[in-house]
Amino acid sequence: MLRRDFLGALGLVPLVSALPNLAFAAAPAADYRNLLVLIELKGGNDGLNTLVPYADPNYYRLRPRLGIRREEVLQLDERVGLHPALQALMPLWQNRELAIVQGVGYAQPNLSHFRSIEIWESASASSEYLADGWLARNFKAHPVPAAFAADGVVIGSQDMGPLGGTGSRAIVLNNTQQFMRQARFADDAAAKSKNAALAHILKVEGDIVQAAAGLAGERSFRTEFPQGPFGNALKTAANVVSGKSGVAVVRVTLNGFDTHNGQPNTQQRLLKELAEGLAAFKSAMQEIARWDSTMIMTYAEFGRRPQENGSLGTDHGTANAHFVLGGKVQGGLYGQAPSLSQLEGGNMLHSVDFRRLYATVIEKWWGLDARGVLNGKFPGLDLLRV
Amino acid sequence: MKGLLCLLFLWAGLAHGSGMGYDDARHLLARSGFAPTASELDLFAQLSRQQAVDRILSATLTEARVAPPAWVLEPLPPRQEVQAMTQEQRRKFVRETLRKGFELRAWWYQEMLQTSSPLTERMTLFWHNHFVSSLEKVKGPQLMYRQNILLRRYALGNFGELLHAVGRDPAMVVYLDSASNRRGQPNENFARELMELFTLGVGHYTEQDVKEAARAFTGWSLDRTTYAFRFYPFLHDGGEKTVLGRSGNLDGDDVLDVLLAQPATAEFVVTKLWREFVSPQPAATEVKRLAGIFRASHYEIKPVLRALLLSDAFYAKENRAALIKSPVELLVGTARQFHIEGLDPRLYALAGRQLGQDIFAPPNVKGWPGGEDRINSTSLLGRKQIMARIFRAQEMPRNQQADAAAENGGAALGASRMAQLNSGVFDVQRFFAELSGNENARRAQAEKLLLALPPSQPFSGGDGGGRIAFVRHLALDPVYQLK
Numbered sequence: 001m002l003r004r005d006f007l008g009a010l011g012l013v014p015l016v017s018a019l020p021n022l023a024f025a026a027a028p029a030a031d032y033r034n035l036l037v038l039i040e041l042k043g044g045n046d047g048l049n050t051l052v053p054y055a056d057p058n059y060y061r062l063r064p065r066l067g068i069r070r071e072e073v074l075q076l077d078e079r080v081g082l083h084p085a086l087q088a089l090m091p092l093w094q095n096r097e098l099a100i101v102q103g104v105g106y107a108q109p110n111l112s113h114f115r116s117i118e119i120w121e122s123a124s125a126s127s128e129y130l131a132d133g134w135l136a137r138n139f140k141a142h143p144v145p146a147a148f149a150a151d152g153v154v155i156g157s158q159d160m161g162p163l164g165g166t167g168s169r170a171i172v173l174n175n176t177q178q179f180m181r182q183a184r185f186a187d188d189a190a191a192k193s194k195n196a197a198l199a200h201i202l203k204v205e206g207d208i209v210q211a212a213a214g215l216a217g218e219r220s221f222r223t224e225f226p227q228g229p230f231g232n233a234l235k236t237a238a239n240v241v242s243g244k245s246g247v248a249v250v251r252v253t254l255n256g257f258d259t260h261n262g263q264p265n266t267q268q269r270l271l272k273e274l275a276e277g278l279a280a281f282k283s284a285m286q287e288i289a290r291w292d293s294t295m296i297m298t299y300a301e302f303g304r305r306p307q308e309n310g311s312l313g314t315d316h317g318t319a320n321a322h323f324v325l326g327g328k329v330q331g332g333l334y335g336q337a338p339s340l341s342q343l344e345g346g347n348m349l350h351s352v353d354f355r356r357l358y359a360t361v362i363e364k365w366w367g368l369d370a371r372g373v374l375n376g377k378f379p380g381l382d383l384l385r386v
Numbered sequence: 387m388k389g390l391l392c393l394l395f396l397w398a399g400l401a402h403g404s405g406m407g408y409d410d411a412r413h414l415l416a417r418s419g420f421a422p423t424a425s426e427l428d429l430f431a432q433l434s435r436q437q438a439v440d441r442i443l444s445a446t447l448t449e450a451r452v453a454p455p456a457w458v459l460e461p462l463p464p465r466q467e468v469q470a471m472t473q474e475q476r477r478k479f480v481r482e483t484l485r486k487g488f489e490l491r492a493w494w495y496q497e498m499l500q501t502s503s504p505l506t507e508r509m510t511l512f513w514h515n516h517f518v519s520s521l522e523k524v525k526g527p528q529l530m531y532r533q534n535i536l537l538r539r540y541a542l543g544n545f546g547e548l549l550h551a552v553g554r555d556p557a558m559v560v561y562l563d564s565a566s567n568r569r570g571q572p573n574e575n576f577a578r579e580l581m582e583l584f585t586l587g588v589g590h591y592t593e594q595d596v597k598e599a600a601r602a603f604t605g606w607s608l609d610r611t612t613y614a615f616r617f618y619p620f621l622h623d624g625g626e627k628t629v630l631g632r633s634g635n636l637d638g639d640d641v642l643d644v645l646l647a648q649p650a651t652a653e654f655v656v657t658k659l660w661r662e663f664v665s666p667q668p669a670a671t672e673v674k675r676l677a678g679i680f681r682a683s684h685y686e687i688k689p690v691l692r693a694l695l696l697s698d699a700f701y702a703k704e705n706r707a708a709l710i711k712s713p714v715e716l717l718v719g720t721a722r723q724f725h726i727e728g729l730d731p732r733l734y735a736l737a738g739r740q741l742g743q744d745i746f747a748p749p750n751v752k753g754w755p756g757g758e759d760r761i762n763s764t765s766l767l768g769r770k771q772i773m774a775r776i777f778r779a780q781e782m783p784r785n786q787q788a789d790a791a792a793e794n795g796g797a798a799l800g801a802s803r804m805a806q807l808n809s810g811v812f813d814v815q816r817f818f819a820e821l822s823g824n825e826n827a828r829r830a831q832a833e834k835l836l837l838a839l840p841p842s843q844p845f846s847g848g849d850g851g852g853r854i855a856f857v858r859h860l861a862l863d864p865v866y867q868l869k
Contacts, residue, residue, distance in 0.1 A: 171763035185770035310571020
């Protein structure tokens with residue numbers, strides 16, 4: 001960016017863009033053919049019962065009733081294993097396409113759902129308030145090709161999360177066919193307004209018209225998606241990806257992880273939906289030869305307290321484990337498992353700043369510079385096959 | 387001479403000074419209630435701002451006029467009874483519960499459609515969106531009914547009393563897990579949301595305050611058979627606690643009083659009122675002034691609302707048409723403004739849910755998205771489709787089958803029912819009869835009545851150019867989403 005500004009100041013931009021290789025050097029084209037699928041585990045998934053440190057006696061001391069029994073854990077190594085409901089992810093693990101990043105969080109953690117998800121989605125520091133989502137900022141700095149149907153598509157949630165912000169071309173949809181049919185109500189009048197609320201509505205209309213033009217109708221996948229809202233959402237996601245013009249990002253939300261109460265049944269059900277949904281999504285992407293250009297990443301506002309509470313649940317916590325999977329992902333464990341003997345205010349200390357996950361996407365997956373977008377240097381993780 | 391001057395002043399007052407006029411009246415009614423009818427507007431345009439606001443505030447209600455479904459007084463089956471049910475019994479029980487949930491929503495919509503005090507409904511909805519509980523977790527529709535009764539009793543009453551009552555409200559006790567908050571095993575859910583969302587707002591308390599407050603609320607629970615609030619002394623942590631600098635053997639009520647004594651609480655609530663009634667950008671100095679009024683009146687809601695609705699900012703040019711209608715405002719406002727009658731009220735509940743505002747079931751403890759977040763590609767298309775359906779009528783051919791099929795994505799929303807939205811309940815002639823003058827004059831009046839700004843696209847006379855086509859054009863214009 002700096003270089004481009006410098007060239008611009010010298011009046012060299014037209015010359016540079018006339019020469020393909022030099023233009024590339026000045027502003028490397030983003031490879032948005034590489035798709036990012038973000039999965040929001042809304043409410044704050046309990047990472048400690050997702051990636052279970054079954055060999056640590058502290059775990060069973062802190063979780064006398066909630067701990068997953070050693071013999072039930074899907075062991076990944078001599079130290080940790082997955083919750084048994086994640087069985088459907090085991091083939092990906094064995095295929096080394098599933099990376100698990102441990103101890104993800106940030107300094108001075110905030111335990112409010114709403115503030116913490118804002119921090120995550122805007123990629124800010126704990127005490128910093130940023131208006132736009134991290135993906136919106138990225139697309140502003142490195143625009144998605146105009147021929148794409150949209151920058152991003154939000155499924156299963158009404159809020160734009162990391163795609164929220166001025167200028168971002170993001171649409172919300174639940175069902176591709178329904179969207180295509182209703183799109184006739186939108187008018188691309190190119191009208192502008194000084195009234196901010198009206199300007200917003202007019203922009204949404206324009207985005208709808210453009211997205212509808214680029215999305216294909218229903219494609220029939222042989223893959224069967226699991227029943228339920230999350231399975232349907234992933235099926236919609238697969239449809240969107242199979243459209244005739246691309247999208248750079250799809251975000252799908254799985255709700256219900258705020259397990260203050262009666263956690264075992266709820267988390268069991270949600271993790272099963274997650275694992276089976278993702279396995280189906282992989283299969284659908286393989287059908288259209290997109291698995292090697294797909295990266296799936298989970299995120300959530302926080303993890304949960306190591307010490308179980310009195311109602312068979314867990315309260316809000318900090319550091320968490322997250323999944324990254326895809327055809328080009330180098331499977332394995334990344335980051336450090338948080339210590340259960342060194343807690344701060346009863347919560348775990350993080351070892352991997354969450355913005356390193358985003359740097360992994362921006363730099364290693366899309367081949368772009370992340371420093372401007374993330375307001376600092378956060379080293380990406382080496383979790384892609386070279 | 388003196389008498390003549392007096393008469394002159396009186397005349398001038400009648401002609402100009404005393405009535406706030408059409409535009410102010412429209413703004414006030416649309417913002418403090420639901421979209422007004424032509425006759426409501428004629429009446430209010432002749433009042434001064436002060437007269438109009440006082441009239442609105444003196445007409446508020448504390449009870450619903452529409453009779454609730456009979457089952458609201460039936461006791462909930464005790465937990466042991468539910469646990470002992472066979473699978474078939476339980477399925478039936480769940481079906482019944484869902485049905486009751488829908489009747490409950492329909493009841494509230496009926497009240498909103500018929501009420502003589504739209505502000506009462508708007509404030510009840512405001513508190514529902516502030517002290518959030520949801521049928522999704524609370525399950526018992528009776529408990530959500532009781533909570534609604536509580537919220538409407540205090541809707542324009544006293545915030546401090548409301549706060550104390552909400553802490554003991556059975557639906558809230560279930561929703562934020564107070565029932566499982568016990569001595570030695572605190573559950574922080576209620577204490578945290580109490581500080582973050584009900585009183586202070588984030589940044590005005592510490593994690594330690596949350597932990598200590600949770601201990602103070604231990605023992606606040608429900609009777610296992612009647613589901614009435616009950617305090618269990620043996621589950622209460624009677625030890626010393628410190629919350630926001632105040633120490634002692636605090637109980638839940640003490641903590642609520644500590645929170646009410648913090649200036650941040652009044653500012654937090656006033657900021658939310660500002661976003662609800664004035665604009666998306668609260669003005670800091672005005673918020674402070676209004677919060678001062680709120681505290682000086684010991685948290686009486688009417689004085690602060692009166693000051694808000696009479697403030698210069700409320701009428702400022704830049705704040706006109708600056709807010710986006712909520713789905714409930716869109717639906718109820720449209721029905722009231724057009725005298726749409728005779729629709730099954732459950733249809734409103736279905737439509738509201740489809741547009742992202744399922745009353746009695748907000749998405750999470752922070753409530754529904756507000757401001758610009760109300761409009762995204764899906765919600766905007768949903769809004770337009772529902773408007774198109776209401777104003778389609780006979781002269782409108784279009785692909786009706788495709789429309790019906792479009793609903794299949796939301797089969798759970800009752801696709802066939804939604805199609806009834808255009809079952810001839812909108813009487814366009816009645817709507818135009820309330821207006822006066824020749825056809826052009828009436829259409830100009832209709833436009834000013836329905837839209838807070840000129841339409842973004844002029845009516846081109848499409849679809850035959852008739853009255854229904856004209857009204858539909860306005861209702862589908864983006865400006866119709868503003869208030």
